[in-house]
Amino acid sequence: MSRTHATSSGGRRRLDASVPIDYDVPVRQPRLESPTATRYAFAATIVAWVVGVVAAGSSLVAVAHPQWIERVGAALLLVVFSIGLTHRGGGHMRIWTVASSVLAVAAIATGVNLLVASAAAVSAILASVWAVVATRPARTAVGAVKEFAIALVVALSGTVAVAAWNAPVAYQRFNLVVLAASLTVAIAFVWNLGAGLHGLGKQNLAIISGVAMVLVVLLAYSSVVRTHGSESLVEGISNAVTWMRETVGGVPRPVEVFIGFPALIVGVSLRSKRRDGWWVLVFAVLGTGVLTTSLVSPGAYPSYIALSTAYSVVLGVLVGLVARFLLVRERGSRSSRVLMPTLRSEPGRIAPLK
Numbered sequence: 280m281s282r283t284h285a286t287s288s289g290g291r292r293r294l295d296a297s298v299p300i301d302y303d304v305p306v307r308q309p310r311l312e313s314p315t316a317t318r319y320a321f322a323a324t325i326v327a328w329v330v331g332v333v334a335a336g337s338s339l340v341a342v343a344h345p346q347w348i349e350r351v352g353a354a355l356l357l358v359v360f361s362i363g364l365t366h367r368g369g370g371h372m373r374i375w376t377v378a379s380s381v382l383a384v385a386a387i388a389t390g391v392n393l394l395v396a397s398a399a400a401v402s403a404i405l406a407s408v409w410a411v412v413a414t415r416p417a418r419t420a421v422g423a424v425k426e427f428a429i430a431l432v433v434a435l436s437g438t439v440a441v442a443a444w445n446a447p448v449a450y451q452r453f454n455l456v457v458l459a460a461s462l463t464v465a466i467a468f469v470w471n472l473g474a475g476l477h478g479l480g481k482q483n484l485a486i487i488s489g490v491a492m493v494l495v496v497l498l499a500y501s502s503v504v505r506t507h508g509s510e511s512l513v514e515g516i517s518n519a520v521t522w523m524r525e526t527v528g529g530v531p532r533p534v535e536v537f538i539g540f541p542a543l544i545v546g547v548s549l550r551s552k553r554r555d556g557w558w559v560l561v562f563a564v565l566g567t568g569v570l571t572t573s574l575v576s577p578g579a580y581p582s583y584i585a586l587s588t589a590y591s592v593v594l595g596v597l598v599g600l601v602a603r604f605l606l607v608r609e610r611g612s613r614s615s616r617v618l619m620p621t622l623r624s625e626p627g628r629i630a631p632l633k
Contacts (some may be wrong), residue, residue, distance in 0.1 A: 353383075462561065534565055
C-alpha cells in the first residue's frame, strides 16, 4: 500500500501518517497452529498468573493459610514470568521454561538457601524485564499512562513473588545483582530485536545519554554521601526520611521517580514512531527492578513499601509526562512540515516480537 500523497499546495509528496509502517523485524511462526489452542494456552497462562499472585500474596496478609502455599505460588509465578518473557522474545520455550521449572521445584523441595535466593533473584529479573517488554507503543499521553499501568501490575506481581520466597539475602547486594542482571537481559533483548546503536538518531542518542548521566549522578552522589558525606548532611537526609515516613507513611524512591518510570513513559511513546525507543525502555527496567526487590527484606513493612511505591508512581508519572512533552513532541522544522509524523506498528501484546 502506498503511504504517500500529493499536497494541495504544490504537489509535494508527504508520508501518509494514517498508514502505520510495517513491523521491521522478522517474526517466528506461531507456536500453536490452532487459534483455539492458542486461546486456551493464553487463558491457562493468565489463570496460572492469577493463582500464583493470590497464593504468593498470602505471605503479605494476616490470614490463616498453610505456609507452604506461599512458595508454591512464588514458584508458579516464576514459571509464568519465564513463559511470558521467552514467548515475547521469540526464545526457546522448551529450554527456558524447563530451566525455570527445575529451579522452582528444587528451591521448594530442598529449601537450600542458595536455591531459594536464586529463585527469588530470577523471579525479580524476569518480572522486571517482562513488565517492560509486555508494553505496546503509545501514541498519546493517555496511552503511555495505560502502558505504564500494565507494566506496573506485572512488576508488582514480581514483588509479591520475591516476598513469598522469603529468601535469606542481604538486601543491598541482592538489589544490585537484580538490577545489573535485569539491565543485561534488557540490553540483550533489545539488541536481539535489531535495534542496534547504529540506528540511533541524534535526538534519541542525546536522550539516552542524558538518562545514563542522571543515573550515574544519582548513584555517585548516593555513594559519596554514604561514605564521605559530612555528619550534618547525612543527619539532615536521615531526618528528612524519618519525617516523611512518620508524616506521610512512605518515601518515594529516586531511581523510580527520576529514571525508571519516566523512561517507561517516554520509551513507549518513542516506540510509536521509531524503533530506537526501545533503548530508552532499557532504563525503565531500573524502575521495575527496584520495585520487584522492594519486599525482599523480611523486615520491610508492606504498608510502608505500598505508600512509598504509590508516591513514586505519582511523581514518576508526572516527571515522565513532562519529559514526554519536551522530548516526544513534534518539531516545527521544515522537514517536519514536509513529512507527516510516521507511525510504527508492532505485533500484539501477547504475540512474539521476533
